[in-house]
Amino acid sequence: MKVVLTREAGRNDELRGWLPAGAEVDEVELTTTSYVDASTVEHDLLARAAYGSYAALVVTSARSEPYVPLALAALARGAGIYSVGAATTRALARAGAVVEHEAHAGALELDPFITRGPVLMLGARGMREALPAALAARGFDVDRVTCYETRRVALDDAAAGVVAAADVIVIGAPSAWSVARALVRPATWVVVPGASTAEVVRRDHERVLEAWGSSLSSALASLDY
Numbered sequence: 001m002k003v004v005l006t007r008e009a010g011r012n013d014e015l016r017g018w019l020p021a022g023a024e025v026d027e028v029e030l031t032t033t034s035y036v037d038a039s040t041v042e043h044d045l046l047a048r049a050a051y052g053s054y055a056a057l058v059v060t061s062a063r064s065e066p067y068v069p070l071a072l073a074a075l076a077r078g079a080g081i082y083s084v085g086a087a088t089t090r091a092l093a094r095a096g097a098v099v100e101h102e103a104h105a106g107a108l109e110l111d112p113f114i115t116r117g118p119v120l121m122l123g124a125r126g127m128r129e130a131l132p133a134a135l136a137a138r139g140f141d142v143d144r145v146t147c148y149e150t151r152r153v154a155l156d157d158a159a160a161g162v163v164a165a166a167d168v169i170v171i172g173a174p175s176a177w178s179v180a181r182a183l184v185r186p187a188t189w190v191v192v193p194g195a196s197t198a199e200v201v202r203r204d205h206e207r208v209l210e211a212w213g214s215s216l217s218s219a220l221a222s223l224d225y
Contacts, residue, residue, distance in 0.1 A: 001020065001022070001023045001024065001167050001168060001220070002023075002024045002026070002165060002166050002167045002168070003019055003023045003024065003025050003026070003166065003167065003168045003169075003170070003220075004025075004026050004027070004028055004162060004163055004166040004168070004169045004170065005025060005026070005027045005028075005170050006027075006028055006029065006030040006031075006169065006170055006171060006172065006176050006180065007027075007029070007170075007172055007176075008029050008031065008032060008033060009027070009029055012027055014087070015170060015216075018212075018213060018214060018216040018217055019216065019217060019220065020217045020220050020221045023168075023220075026162050026166075028155065028159045028162050028163055029153055030152070030153055030155075030171075030175075030176040030179040030180055031150045031151060031152060031153055031173070031175050031176050031179065032150070032151050032153055033063055033148050033149070033150055033151075034148060034149045034150075034151060035063075035066070035147065035148045036146060036147055036148060036149075038066060038067060038070065041067050041070055041145060041146075041147055042070050044145055044146075045070055045071065045073075045074050045145060048074070048120075048143050048145075050074075050118040050120070050141065050143060051074050052074060052075075052076065053076045053118065054074055054075045054076060054079055054118050054119065054120040054143075055075075055076055055078075055079050055080065055116035055117055055118060055119070056079055056080045056081075056082065056114050056116055056117065056118075056119040056120070057071055057072070057074075057075055057079060057080070057081045057082065057097075057119075057120050057121075057122065058082045058083075058084075058107065058110060058114070058119060058120070058121045058122070058123075058131065059071070059081075059082070059083050059084070059088050059091070059092060059121075059122045059123065060084045060088070060107055060121065060122070060123035060124070060127055061084065061085070061088055061123055061124065061148075062085070062087040062088045062090070062091040063124070063147070063148050064088075064091070064122045064123055064147045064148070065091035065092075065094065065095065066147075067122060067145075067147045068091065068092060068095040068097065068122070069095055071120060071122050071145070072095065072096075072097060074120060075120070079116075080100040080101075080113075080114065080115075080116065081097050081098065081099050081100055082099065082100060082101050082102075082103070082110045082113065082114060083099045083101075083102045083103065084102075084103045084106065084107045084110070085102070085103070085104070085193065086102065086104075086213070088102075089102045100113070101113040104193075104194055104212075106128075106130070106194050106195055106196030106197075107127075107128060107130065107131040107196075108130040108131050108134060108196070110131060111131060111134040111135065111138075114135060114140070116140075117135070117139070117140030117141050117142070118140065118141040118142070118143065119135055119140050119141070119142045119143070120142075120143050120145065121142060121143070121144045121145070122145055122147055123144070123145075123146070123147060123148075124146065124147070124148055124149060124150055125146045125148070125149040125150075126149075127144060127146075128196070130196075132144065150173070150175045152175065152178060152179050153179060155179065155183075160183050163180055163183040163184065164183050164184070164185060166184070166185075166188050167187075167188060167189065168188065168189045168190075168191060168220060168223075169184060169188055169189075169190055169191070170190075170191045170192075171190050171191065171192055171197060171201060172192070172193055172197070173197055174196075174197055174200040174201075177190075177197070177200055177201050177204075181204050181205075184205065186205070186206070186207070187207070188207060189207045189208075189209050189220075189223055190205055190207060190208050190209070191209045191211055191216065191220070192208060192209070192210055193210075193212040194210060194212070195210065198210050209223070
């Protein structure tokens with residue numbers, strides 16, 4: 001089984017631990033991240049009218065970890081803290097924050113658990129609209145603060161060949177799929193972490209597996225190639 005991991009260098013170690021024994025593993029970086037200067041993020045937060053009174057914080061990616069202390073300072077006492085994914089929850093824990101609820105299949109999953117506003121969202125430039133729209137429809141003010149931007153990587157012929165030869169490719173976000181889409185064979189299984197990314201991939205590809213964490217090994221072992 002040829003498996004291609006597509007996160008940025010240094011971010012695939014946990015994924016490797018979830019793969020079946022004997023898997024032939026390659027890494028092809030499909031996206032790269034550009035981070036906003038911390039002083040810029042702090043200035044952005046301080047300029048918000050709701051600074052100091054946010055009743056909920058949503059952190060959508062572990063990439064926001066360096067900025068979490070700045071966001072915590074903007075919260076009201078007793079504010080609820082919400083995360084998207086286990087890696088984000090661990091990042092918040094390292095900053096001393098206790099997560100009230102963790103979404104597994106995308107940020108929209110958090111909507112019914114957020115009961116107070118205003119809401120502060122920390123994440124990428126162009127973060128998805130689903131959760132902010134749902135919260136706004138319930139009457140909550142939502143402020144989004146950009147911490148980083150994800151950019152596509154232009155693959156050389158060698159990297160493109162590795163993607164094309166994969167039996168399984170792990171795609172963590174729609175931005176990664178936009179790079180890989182034209183290269184992935186119909187027979188290749190695309191592994192995604194949750195429903196939101198699965199929905200995007202399924203527009204172009206039939207073989208999609210929603211599986212993440214320790215269950216991934218057994219899920220992959222049951223597939224046909």
